[in-house]
Structure formats: structure tokens, C-alpha cells
Amino acid sequence: MNTEKVVDYIVDWLKNYATTAKVNGFVIGISGGIDSAVTSTLCAKTGFPLLCVEMPIHQSENQITRAYNHIDWLQKKFKNITMEQLNLTPVFDNLIASFPPVNNEEQLLMSLANTRARLRMTSLYYFAALHGYLVVGTGNKVEDFGVGFFTKYGDGGVDLSPIADLMKSEVYEIAKYLGLNSDIIQAAPTDGLWGDDKTDEDQIGASYDELEWAMIQDELGKDVADFEGREQEVFTIYKQRNNANKHKMDPIPICEIPQELKIS
Numbered sequence: 460m461n462t463e464k465v466v467d468y469i470v471d472w473l474k475n476y477a478t479t480a481k482v483n484g485f486v487i488g489i490s491g492g493i494d495s496a497v498t499s500t501l502c503a504k505t506g507f508p509l510l511c512v513e514m515p516i517h518q519s520e521n522q523i524t525r526a527y528n529h530i531d532w533l534q535k536k537f538k539n540i541t542m543e544q545l546n547l548t549p550v551f552d553n554l555i556a557s558f559p560p561v562n563n564e565e566q567l568l569m570s571l572a573n574t575r576a577r578l579r580m581t582s583l584y585y586f587a588a589l590h591g592y593l594v595v596g597t598g599n600k601v602e603d604f605g606v607g608f609f610t611k612y613g614d615g616g617v618d619l620s621p622i623a624d625l626m627k628s629e630v631y632e633i634a635k636y637l638g639l640n641s642d643i644i645q646a647a648p649t650d651g652l653w654g655d656d657k658t659d660e661d662q663i664g665a666s667y668d669e670l671e672w673a674m675i676q677d678e679l680g681k682d683v684a685d686f687e688g689r690e691q692e693v694f695t696i697y698k699q700r701n702n703a704n705k706h707k708m709d710p711i712p713i714c715e716i717p718q719e720l721k722i723s
Contacts, residue, residue: 460629462636469621470504476593476619477507483591484508484539486583488614490651491525494597496643497634498622499529502595503537510586511542514579516551522651525643532640543586547578554578572652576613587618596620599627601667605674606697607704608650608663615707626674627667663700665693673697 477485484507487499502509511533513526534540554574561567583594596617602608603623609615622630627648634644647658648667660666665673673694676685686694 460632462632466633466636469501473502473621474505480593482593485595486510486512486586486592487595488579488583489513489526489530491522491643492648493630493634493643494599494622496529496639497630497637498595498597499533500637500639501621503533503540506539508539510590510592511540512545512583512586514545514547514582516547516575518651525646528640529643545582551575551578573610573613575652576610580613580616593618598623599625599630601627601670601674604708605670606663606700607707608659609707611707626671628671663696665696669693670697
């Protein structure tokens with residue numbers, strides 16, 4: 460990958476999109492992870508105002524620290540950066556307390572995780588409406604179009620996605636080129652929705668390098684039977700996730716009424 464040219468291309472794309480849409484700038488959630496760090500830096504390079512919002516919900520301290528360190532790094536490097544810190548923990552707790560009890564613990568935990576993401580999305584759109592900004596997505600290609608590893612109408616609820624055509628490994632290449640903080644580059648990827656240090660690999664059962672390999676094999680038309688051992692296991696994980704999450708990645712189904720039924 461020609462990293463320098465890819466960075467310039469994305470920055471120009473962001474500039475053109477914002478100019479055409481006649482918006483005032485961008486707003487992005489900063490998690491302390493590699494994707495939001497890279498995306499926010501690309502937005503900062505456009506020169507448009509960028510609002511970075513840090514939204515902890517029972518967050519582990521190291522995630523919060525990395526997020527703050529990155530925002531501080533951005534503000535020292537660029538003049539167009541502002542920030543907001545929202546402690547959404549009490550909001551989340553009050554919301555959950557109003558819901559009826561659930562007996563299935565596994566379903567409850569997943570619902571709570573997705574609720575966190577949707578609460579953050581709501582907060583970002585509050586600031587977007589307030590300032591005339593666009594909400595910037597931080598999903599990469601493997602997450603958004605491979606395994607669907609995002610929350611529908613949560614972190615998937617955005618106005619534009621600058622890095623959604625980049626594999627995770629390419630995101631890391633750009634991070635190093637941009638000179639991002641080493642603690643962000645070295646941190647294990649996590650969605651930060653569980654209130655602990657559970658990583659993406661813990662949840663998915665495969666690393667991003669493995670998932671990238673599986674995505675490429677799938678695009679080549681390979682099948683589970685073409686592999687054995689760990690490769691077969693990873694490809695199976697990929698296909699199961701890809702199939703189960705089609706509802707996130709495909710357009711919303713529309714019931715198209717036959718024209719003859721509309722004629723009275």
C-alpha cells in the first residue's frame with residue numbers, strides 16, 4: 460500500500476464530502492482504540508473543525524487514558540480540535556434500571572453492550588445537530604463488511620466511513636505513518652462495550668490477521684472444505700459471522716408493493 464497517497468486520498472475525500480454537504484465540520488467518538496485514533500487524525504488533517512467526544516460507560520481506566528492521550532496529542536498537533544467528555548455511566552445505569560428484568564444472562568449482556576453503543580451514537584448526533592457537523596464512522600473493512608462486528612444503529616449509525624475500505628492491517632500501517640501514540644498501536648483491539656478488558660479476538664475467536672485471510676479466501680470463492688485445522692476453524696468463524704450479520708451489512712429490506720395492487 461502506498462500509505463502516503465492513501466492518507467492524502469482519504470483526507471481529500473473528507474474535505475470534498477464536507478464541502479459538498481455544506482457542513483461545518485466533523486464529530487467523532489474517541490475510544491482509545493486504533494480505528495478511532497486513525498480516523499480522527501485523518502479528519503483533523505482536513506482543516507475542518509473536529510469535535511472529539513470521549514464517552515465512558517463503566518470503562519476500564521486504560522481505555523480512558525489512551526483516549527485522553529490521543530486527544531491531547533491531536534490538540535498539540537492541530538488547531539482545529541475541540542473535545543467533550545461525557546460520563547454516560549449514570550445515564551446508562553438509570554436507563555437499564557427502568558427496563559424489566561431478564562432471566563437469560565447471555566442475551567442480557569449482549570443487549571447491554573449494544574445499548575451502550577446506541578447511547579453513544581445518540582450523543583454524537585446531539586453534537587452533530589448542535590454544530591452542523593457530520594458523524595464520522597470508525598469501522599474498518601473486516602468489521603463493516605466481513606464479520607459485521609459493530610452495533611446496528613450504534614457505532615454503525617454514522618454519516619460517512621473514511622476507513623471502511625481498509626483492512627485492519629492497513630489501518631495499522633496508516634497509524635504508524637501518522638505517528639500515533641505507541642500505546643494505541645500496541646493495545647489489543649477491543650470494542651469497549653463490556654466494562655472489562657475483553658478483546659475483539661476474545662469475542663470473535665480469531666485475530667484480525669486471521670479474519671483478513673478468511674475474507675480474502677471467501678472473495679476468491681473458497682469453501683470450508685478447502686481447508687483443514689486452524690484455517691478451517693477460522694474460515695468457519697468468518698462465514699458464520701458473515702452470514703449471521705448480513706442484516707447489518709445489507710440495505711434495509713423494503714416490501715415493494717406490485718404496481719397493480721396500488722391501482723384502485
